Every structure is written in structure tokens, then in C-alpha cells.
Amino acid sequence: MSPECATDCQTLATLTAFQRDLLRTLAKTDEQSGLSLKTDLTTYYGEAINHSRLYQNLDELVRHGLINKRQRDGRTNSYSLTDAAQTALAKRDAWIRGETA
Template sequence: MTSPSESDTISVADLSATHRDLLWVLFQTGPSESGPLHHSLTDYYTDGIDHTRVCTVLEELVERDFVTKHTHDPTEFRLTESGRRALSARQAWEAGTHTTEGGRE
């Protein structure tokens, strides 16, 4: 049986770069529609990205509980608390400040 800290660990490690990039854009911009999110990624990716791909990735992030989808006019996507914690853990890992079980780095 896993400990509560192990089972509560939320990670973006197994997500694609596009998934992580969309989470990051949502973190920076706040709630947004798919169009502005697509535009942000198009500006970032040298080869661009298809709007349909952005919508698919957003739906996958909703299924993983990293993002919520608020369906009103227009549809808006927001980071969940799980999404925020996962991004925070990723940033700590990238900065080298992530500690493993037992307090070792």
C-alpha cells in the first residue's frame, strides 16, 4: 500500500511538451478560451500548432483533472488546484529544489 504522500503526488512528467506548455500558458494568463491559448502556442512553436490539436490536448488535461472546462458563452478553461500543484512540483524539479522521500535531493 502506498503512503498518502505517494498517492497524492501529481506529476506532469508523463505529459507531452504540448500538455505542459498549455498548462504553463494557463498559469500565466489565467482562465482562457481555446482560441487565445492556440494563439499563444502558435507564437511559441516555430512550426505552429493546429487548433484541433490544442482542443484535444485541453480535453485530455480536463480528463486528468489538471484543467476545468466552464461551458458558458464562450467556453473557458482554468487550471485546477491539481494543475497548479503539478506545475509547482515541475518548477521545483527544474530548479533542483525538489526533495525526494527522506529529504534527500
């Protein structure tokens, strides 16, 4: 495993379940708005997702270098996975399946 991947995979391992669920939700499509993510997670959890919880966790994932954030317009941001996040998620999936990297 490359040093970059080891770092990315370690970062993924330290995330909360909610943060990993955000990454998995983003992995379904190329780019999503915060509202779209909130809707998807509300459906999955079966309860309302607090606005503050959502955006604090998105900002944390941006700081970790796992998601990109770009401004669509004056009010809306779009979020997408970074290459590091895609690699880390693939490595985690392989680990869960019992495969070695």
C-alpha cells in the same frame, strides 16, 4: 510529498511537451479561451497550431483533472488550471531547480 501530489506530479511527468506547454500558457492568466491559447502557442512555436490538436489535448488535460473547462456562451469555452495542476507545476519547478519537496 503527499500522496495526492505524488499522483499529480506523476501525471504531469507523463504528459507530452505540448500538453505541458498548454498548462504553462494557462498558468500565465486565470482563465483563457481556446482561441487565446491557440494564439499564444502559435506565437511561441512560430507555426500554426492545428485546431484538432489543440482541443484534443485540452480535453485530455480535463480528463486528467489538470484543467477546468467551463462554457462561456454557446460557442466559447474557458479553461483554467486546477489546484492539482498548480501544485504539480510548482513541484516540477522545484525539481528542475534541484530543490527537494
